[in-house]
Amino acid sequence: MTSILFILLKSPNEYSSLDHIAAIGGDEMTGAILFEDAVYFAVDRAKGRELLEVTDRVYVIKDDLAARGFDTVPAGFQTIDYPVAVDLIMEQYDQTITV
Amino acid sequence: MTKTLTIHIRSGTMMNMDTNVMVKLARAAIDKGYKVNVFGYGEGVMAIKEGQEPKRFPNVGKEVDELAKRGLVMVVCETCCAARGLRRGEEIKTTKIGSLTNDLSRFVAESDRMITLAR
Numbered sequence: 001m002t003s004i005l006f007i008l009l010k011s012p013n014e015y016s017s018l019d020h021i022a023a024i025g026g027d028e029m030t031g032a033i034l035f036e037d038a039v040y041f042a043v044d045r046a047k048g049r050e051l052l053e054v055t056d057r058v059y060v061i062k063d064d065l066a067a068r069g070f071d072t073v074p075a076g077f078q079t080i081d082y083p084v085a086v087d088l089i090m091e092q093y094d095q096t097i098t099v
Numbered sequence: 100m101t102k103t104l105t106i107h108i109r110s111g112t113m114m115n116m117d118t119n120v121m122v123k124l125a126r127a128a129i130d131k132g133y134k135v136n137v138f139g140y141g142e143g144v145m146a147i148k149e150g151q152e153p154k155r156f157p158n159v160g161k162e163v164d165e166l167a168k169r170g171l172v173m174v175v176c177e178t179c180c181a182a183r184g185l186r187r188g189e190e191i192k193t194t195k196i197g198s199l200t201n202d203l204s205r206f207v208a209e210s211d212r213m214i215t216l217a218r
Contacts, residue, residue, distance in 0.1 A: 007214060009117060036116050063123075064116075082127035089124075090102055090133060090212050098215040 003029040005093035006055065008038035012047035021099060022054040031057040031093060033085055039065045042073040052076045059088065103134040105210040107203070109217035111142030112159045117216045118146050122162045124214070129169050136206045137163075139175035140199070141217075147175050147194040148185060160191055167193035174202040 004025055014037075021032070032055045034041055041051045042060045051058055062079040065071065073079055080088075089096055106124060110117035125135045139146055151160035163173055174197035180186070190196055207213060 007216075009115075009120070009216065010218065035120050082123045083131065086104075086124060086127045086131055086133070089214055090104060090128070090131075096212065096214045098217060 001028060002095065003031070003093045005088055005096045006030065006032040007096055007098040008032055008034050008041070009036050009098070011037035012041050012044050012051075015099075018050055018054050021051075024097060024099075025054065029093075030055045031059060031088065033059045033061065033080075033088065034064070035061050036064055037068075039068060039070070042077045043068075043070055045074070048074060048077070059085070061085065101132065101134050102211040103136065103209055104128050105136040105138065105206040105213045107213060107215040107217070108137060108139050108143035108146065109141045109215070111145045112148075112151065113145075113153070113156070114142060115218070117218070118143070118159045119157055121146070121216055122157070122159060122166065125166050125171055126162075129166060129171060135166075135171050136210065137171065137173040138203045138206055139173065139179070140203075141176075141179055142183075143216075144175040144179045144183065144185060144196075147173060147190045147196070149189055149191045164191050164193050167191070174206075176203075 041048050058077050059080045108121045112118045128135045146159050173194040177196050177198050
């Protein structure tokens with residue numbers, strides 16, 4: 001089974017749909033790292049739920065969340081730092097796809 | 100054997116924070132003992148321009164130079180540079196103006212993982 005780590009950089013409002021994540025991920029183990037304005041997925045309840053429905057795990061870059069004035073995330077999201085992001089990219093998942 | 104990460108950057112230094120993500124990922128990967136390559140394409144070539152002096156943002160050029168001295172290999176697309184008037188000799192000395200065919204293809208072949216930072 002292949003595992004796929006999706007990289008999200010843009011605000012939830014810049015994605016018209018997350019269907020392509022579901023389509024690419026299929027039955028594989030999937031995760032998503034939220035960088036920059038993508039951390040707003042962890043703030044916007046509706047968009048956050050939508051993302052959690054199409055991925056198995058969602059990781060939020062703590063620095064980018066703090067830079068926008070937030071320090072906590074709802075259930076289902078996990079804050080991480082850059083060293084952990086590197087572990088996920090290099091060791092925990094088989095490939096990354098930027099969407 | 101040391102694993103290799105290649106970062107493909109296609110955003111410019113003053114467009115958004117993608118180049119800062121690039122620097123932070125590269126630094127964290129080097130700190131962990133990984134080999135790191137960066138290939139700049141499109142606006143991503145501007146990260147190697149010497150003499151960057153942003154007033155209110157991190158200095159990506161300076162950070163790239165510091166990481167290059169710790170092993171980072173950064174190469175950018177020659178055609179993209181020419182299109183933007185970035186000429187040989189204007190690049191940070193620890194970086195290189197190269198090509199998709201010679202450098203990105205080699206990075207891809209050598210890498211264990213590749214990540215793209217683009218819009």
